[in-house]
Amino acid sequence: MAKFVQNVGNYRAESAWGAMDLVEIDGVSVKLHWTDKPYKWHENDGAEAFVVLNGEVDMHYMVDGLERVVTLGASDIFIADIGDRHVARPRGEARILVVERNGSE
Template sequence: MDVIRAKEFTAERAWGAKTVANMNGVTTRLHWTDQPYKWHINDGEEVFVVLDGRVEMYYRECLGDEKIERSVVLHTGDIFFASVGTEHVAHPLGEARILVVEKAGSI
């Protein structure tokens, strides 16, 4: 049993994380950041939940042979689901705490 006070969580570096659980190869991790991540595509699906702060999520959609870049601002309580193959990058707007559920070892 563990109680984690997400609003109190900080890390020594941007995107530092605390593993909350690893269940059958799916991890749930709490991240703290004040810096953008990097453009990436996960090995599987990803659920990205903003627990504190705001995050601008950029993502690329394929329209024929063309990739279109879009973004959405996620507020506390918002959820972003990245399906397999979704290229995306998170840019916090100040400090943010994020819960990420994804395949263990995914980037």
């Protein structure tokens, strides 16, 4: 059945990194996350697409053992491949669309 999700810019979860499950496609989940707190350093077992819908997020990631950071704003995308160590740290509230393998952190 078709689904229409409105006003995602107003979505707010009960707690940081809470999510609205939007759809599952062949073992891949698409979720709308709300947060106002950092996540945790982690590595995914599959690729992950991280799309900022509103707000700003500092994405910290490791390259050759060195920490790097990029600030993502609305419409920016961060793609982590398998094993890419990273952590998202929002600047205030942010809403983020995350596409990743089911069961990933």
